Structure formats: C-alpha cells, structure tokens
Amino acid sequence: MIDEGFHFYSVTSPRNAGWIEGLTHSHNRPISPRSSQGFLLPPWSVPTVVAARDPGGHCAFRPRPASPHILRPTHPRAHTSLEPTPTSSQTFSRRRPSNYRQLMELILVRHGLPDWAPDSFARNDPHLSELGNRQAARIGATASRWGSIDEVWVSPMHRALETAAPIGEAIGLKPVTHAWAHEIRNPDQWEGSPIEEIKNAWIDANLRPISDLWEGMPGGETFRDFHQRIVAGLESALANCGITRLDDGHPHLWTVPDDDRRIVLVAHGGTNAVVIGHLLGAEPTPWEWDRFESPHTGVARLSTLSIAHGRAFSLRSFGDVSHLDPDMVTK
Numbered sequence: 279m280i281d282e283g284f285h286f287y288s289v290t291s292p293r294n295a296g297w298i299e300g301l302t303h304s305h306n307r308p309i310s311p312r313s314s315q316g317f318l319l320p321p322w323s324v325p326t327v328v329a330a331r332d333p334g335g336h337c338a339f340r341p342r343p344a345s346p347h348i349l350r351p352t353h354p355r356a357h358t359s360l361e362p363t364p365t366s367s368q369t370f371s372r373r374r375p376s377n378y379r380q381l382m383e384l385i386l387v388r389h390g391l392p393d394w395a396p397d398s399f400a401r402n403d404p405h406l407s408e409l410g411n412r413q414a415a416r417i418g419a420t421a422s423r424w425g426s427i428d429e430v431w432v433s434p435m436h437r438a439l440e441t442a443a444p445i446g447e448a449i450g451l452k453p454v455t456h457a458w459a460h461e462i463r464n465p466d467q468w469e470g471s472p473i474e475e476i477k478n479a480w481i482d483a484n485l486r487p488i489s490d491l492w493e494g495m496p497g498g499e500t501f502r503d504f505h506q507r508i509v510a511g512l513e514s515a516l517a518n519c520g521i522t523r524l525d526d527g528h529p530h531l532w533t534v535p536d537d538d539r540r541i542v543l544v545a546h547g548g549t550n551a552v553v554i555g556h557l558l559g560a561e562p563t564p565w566e567w568d569r570f571e572s573p574h575t576g577v578a579r580l581s582t583l584s585i586a587h588g589r590a591f592s593l594r595s596f597g598d599v600s601h602l603d604p605d606m607v608t609k
Contacts, residue, residue, distance in 0.1 A: 381537040381582040381589060382521075384557075385424070386550040387445065389437040390414040391574045391608045395473035402464045406440045413575040413606060418444025420577075420601040426540060427451060431515065433459035433545040441575065442544035453544065458511020461546035462504040465497030491564035501564040508552040524588040530559040531588030547572055554578060557591035573599050574608045 390410030394400065406414060421427075421444075432442040432453040442453040468476055483495055494500040516522070516532075519539060524531040543553070551566035557580055563569060572578065577598040582589035599607050 381584065382534050382539045383541070383579060383581045383594075384553075384591075385427075385540070385542045386553060386578040386580070387417060387441065387542065387544045388547055388550055388572045388574055388576050389433075389435075389441040389544065390417075392437040395476075398473050400468050400471050400473050400476045402466070402469045403435050403437075405436045409606065409608065410437065410574065411440070413602060413608075414441040414444050416601040416606070417441065417575040417577070418448045421445040421542070422448040424449065424540075424542075426538075427542055428539050429454065429519075429541045431456050431459065431541065431543045431545075433461065433549060435460060435546070438544050438546065445542065445544060449542075456511060456515060456543075458507055458515070459543065459545045459549050460507075462494065462501065462548050463499035465495055467497060488564070494564075504548065505552055505562050505566075508549055509556050512553055512556065526588070528588070531585060531590055532582065534582055534589045537582070550578065554580065554593060554596075558593060570596065571609065572597050575599065575602065 390406045390413035392401075392404040392410055393407040394404050396404075427449045430442060430446050430449070430451045430453040432438050432455055434455045434457055438459070439453070439455070446453045468479075479495065483491075492501050494504065513523075519541070520533070520535040521539075522533050523529065524533050543550070545553075547567045547570075550572060551570035552562070554560075554570050555562060555566055560569075570578075576596075578596045579594045579598075580591050581594050583592050
C-alpha cells in the first residue's frame with residue numbers, strides 16, 4: 279500500500295537517463311530510463327522506493343521518508359520537469375549494504391550570471407550582471423540553511439568572488455581564494471573584442487577534430503593543462519584537510535580523517551565539472567562543461583561513502599536551483 283500524504287513526481291525528461299539505474303518495478307523489468315536535470319537517485323541512497331505509472335506511462339517515484347538520506351528534487355518549476363502524478367500500489371525496493379554511511383560533503387556552486395560583454399565588448403574576467411547579483415543573493419540566503427560548514431573555497435575570478443561573498447556572510451566564514459579553481463583561461467586577445475567575434479570563434483572551435491579540442495582555444499589554456507591544474511590543486515587542497523588517496527592501489531578510494539567535514543567550493547562550470555568527474559573516477563574529456571552542465575548558481579553535492587576500508591565520492595545531487603524563481607534560471 280502507498281502511504282497517504284505522499285507526493286509523487288513523474289520524471290518526464292529523457293536527459294541524464296543513466297543516472298537512474300538498477301531499479302525494477304513490479305513486472306521485474308527495468309524502469310524506463312527517464313530522468314530530469316537536477317534530480318538524482320544514486321545507488322544505495324534509500325532502502326525503499328515507491329513507484330507508480332501515470333496514464334502517460336511515466337515513472338513516478340519518491341523515497342519513503344524513513345531514510346535519512348532522501349534526495350529531494352530541485353525546484354519543480356525551475357530546471358526540471360517534475361510534476362505531481364497519480365499513484366498506484368506498484369512498489370519496488372533497493373537495499374543498501376549494512377556498512378553504508380554518508381560521510382563528509384563537498385558542495386559545489388557555480389557563479390551567478392556574468393556581464394560577459396558590457397557595451398558588446400568581451401571581458402575575460404567579468405563582474406556579475408544585475409541578474410547575477412540577484413542570483414548570488416538568493417544562494418546566499420539558501421546557504422544560511424545548509425547547517426555547519428567548515429570552509430568556503432572560491433576561484434579568484436570576479437564572478438566567483440562576488441557569488442561567494444553572500445554565501446560566506448550567511449554562514450559566517452570568510453571565503454578562501456584558491457588560484458587553481460580559476461576557469462580555463464581565454465586567449466588574451468579576446469579582452470575587449472566584439473562579442474560576435476567571440477561567439478563565432480566558439481562555433482568554429484567546436485567543429486574541430488576531437489584531438490584539436492584538447493588544445494583549447496588558440497592562444498588560450500589547453501584543456502590538458504586546465505585539467506591537470508584543477509586536479510593537482512584539488513588534491514592538494516584536500517590533502518591539507520587530511521583527505522588523501524587510499525594507499526592500496528585503488529585510484530578511487532580515499533582516506534578521510536574527519537567524516538563530519540563540509541566544504542563549499544564556489545567556482546565555474548568547467549572547474550566544477552572537472553572536480554566532479556575526477557572524484558567520481560570518470561575519464562576526462564575536452565567537453566566537461568557539457569557533460570556536467572550546471573545553471574548559474576546551480577548547486578551540486580558530493581559526499582563520501584564508506585566502501586570497504588576507505589571512502590568513495592558519490593554525486594548526491596546536481597544542478598539544484600530551487601533557490602531561484604523560474605524566470606531567474608540561466609545557463
């Protein structure tokens with residue numbers, strides 16, 4: 279039986295289909311691979327899930343509230359396609375291992391919308407736009423409800439610093455600048471160039487062979503160098519917190535001395551995408567921005583899980599813009 283008072287959501291977007299996996303409904307067939315940006319149900323996240331299908335054939339599901347690790351969908355009107363849906367008595371379950379435990383947390387925030395081209399001329403390090411400042415104010419107000427935070431890390435670029443300021447103020451911490459978190463560096467000659475020229479350069483660049491994509495934009499930082507910078511800086515910053523790779527030959531397990539540590543990183547679409555991919559053990563690509571595409575001030579959360587005798591990072595949510603009104607969501 280389905281508990282009264284439950285709210286169910288139909289998942290109607292085909293995007294990010296691979297993020298809902300291993301689940302079966304009452305006919306013992308895989309759940310239709312439908313997902314929605316901003317809603318993530320990772321393996322072992324909940325002990326029991328209730329599912330139903332509406333007349334349109336969409337899967338409707340939500341974890342039972344007994345689990346302390348429920349993932350909530352992002353704002354149903356912003357950056358998602360979550361809608362209320364009828365329920366039925368179909369159920370399925372997924373059990374978590376006895377040694378499961380959600381531990382430290384890394385919260386990634388993308389900056390607000392920048393003013394990329396004041397007076398139609400490009401800036402390599404722009405400030406936030408008027409809307410970007412309002413987005414930053416909203417994420418700051420939300421941060422006050424995040425609970426205890428140990429550190430706030432931030433990129434040295436203006437748009438990240440201006441987004442981190444209200445977050446730090448809300449939680450009572452001064453953001454610490456990390457040079458390694460800088461977005462991939464644009465060609466110097468882009469500064470002050472007509473914005474239409476920059477747009478055309480991006481269009482032309484994306485038509486190059488994949489081998490050339492690794493070289494980045496002509497005159498700018500190569501993606502190889504960018505990826506190495508982010509990974510080396512991230513691991514060094516984590517090591518300063520005592521978080522290091524487990525010395526057992528397995529590349530994706532870590533030693534975490536303080537399981538209660540919570541860190542916020544305010545950075546960029548590219549920076550945060552590389553961080554996520556690296557901690558999840560995904561093979562790097564020169565299109566990380568598209569693989570993990572976050573809206574402005576979108577929030578992603580990674581936490582460590584107790585696996586064997588180490589810790590593994592798990593992506594718990596991504597692209598959360600529930601702090602924004604629908605007309606404030608930008609990419």
